[in-house]
Amino acid sequence: MVIIEVELPDDQALALAQFLKRVGYNDYRELAVDQQQAYEMVDAGEKVRAALADKGYAPR
Numbered sequence: 001m002v003i004i005e006v007e008l009p010d011d012q013a014l015a016l017a018q019f020l021k022r023v024g025y026n027d028y029r030e031l032a033v034d035q036q037q038a039y040e041m042v043d044a045g046e047k048v049r050a051a052l053a054d055k056g057y058a059p060r
Contacts, residue, residue: 014057
């Protein structure tokens with residue numbers, strides 16, 4: 001397990017939350033080496049999105 005802590009200014013945290021809200025499997029798949037890696041990328045992105053939401057950055 002890896003724990004990542006990062007400090008972001010409010011505007012960057014909101015921008016990242018917006019990106020993670022809008023990105024989908026097809027976007028990850030285009031950048032992944034295979035389908036398995038794409039699913040792992042989606043899962044990781046969702047964890048970061050949830051952590052941002054826990055800190056109040058959950059765009060509608």
